[in-house]
Amino acid sequence: MAHALNGKHVAILATDGFEQSELLEPKRLLESWGATVKVVAPGDGAQIRGWKDKDWGDSVTVDQPLQGATADDYDALVLPGGVINPDKLRIDAQAIAFIKAFGAAGKPVAAICHGPWLLIESGLASGHRLTSWPSLKTDLGNAGAEWTDAEVVVDGHVITSRKPGDIPAFADAVAKALAA
Structure with missing residues (x-):
């Protein structure tokens, strides 16, 4: 897979x-x-803070404020989980509009763990076969998705995985979608 993604831009x-x-x-x-991978975040902060092992983790530099971001600048979108992150983003109209723009353009949208909450909110879950952290199974079903317990699920331009242990398969699926 080395250098197969040169020239590709991921948010x-x-x-x-x-x-x-x-x-x-x-x-x-x-x-x-x-x-080229850019971290996009709402607000005007220079960093966002992760969650690791039941407590706050490391901070990550924000490369692009959401306010100035457009799906036209990227080839794919990745939505990490954590409970706090997607719960905050799903009530942010600008974040949902950003996700919807990727969906409307048919660009890969990849969500892991609790990230599929954002697929529900953006309307990208309905009609797709998806996976997620198990506690989202009912939410996804209620949103019109078919939930399955699998390491990674690719359904059209929507890519989903369950948990951190699935990251190698998740990243590989994103890379294959970008290289296609």
Whole structure:
């Protein structure tokens, strides 16, 4: 997969409370394969803080404020989980509009763990086969998705995974979608 993603641009949409490994590890892997990855976040803060092992984790630099971000500038969108992060983002109209723009353009939208809450809010869950952290199964079903327990699920341009242990398969699925 080395250098297969040169020239590809990926946005990771997150805010305070993102699951640290679900942002940092896909970012590291995608960059190692040649993609340019930017952390996009609401507000005007220079950093957002992760969540790791039941407590606050490391801070990550925000590369692009959400206010100036557009789906036209990116080839794919990654939505990390954590409980706090997607719960904050799903009530942010600008974040939901950003996600919807990727969906409308048919660009890959990849969500892991609790990240699929954002697929529900943006209308991208309905009619798709998805996976997530198990506690979202009912939410996704109520939103019109078919939930399945799998390491990674690719349904059209929507990519989902369950948990941090699935990150290698998740990042590989994003890379394959970008390289296609």
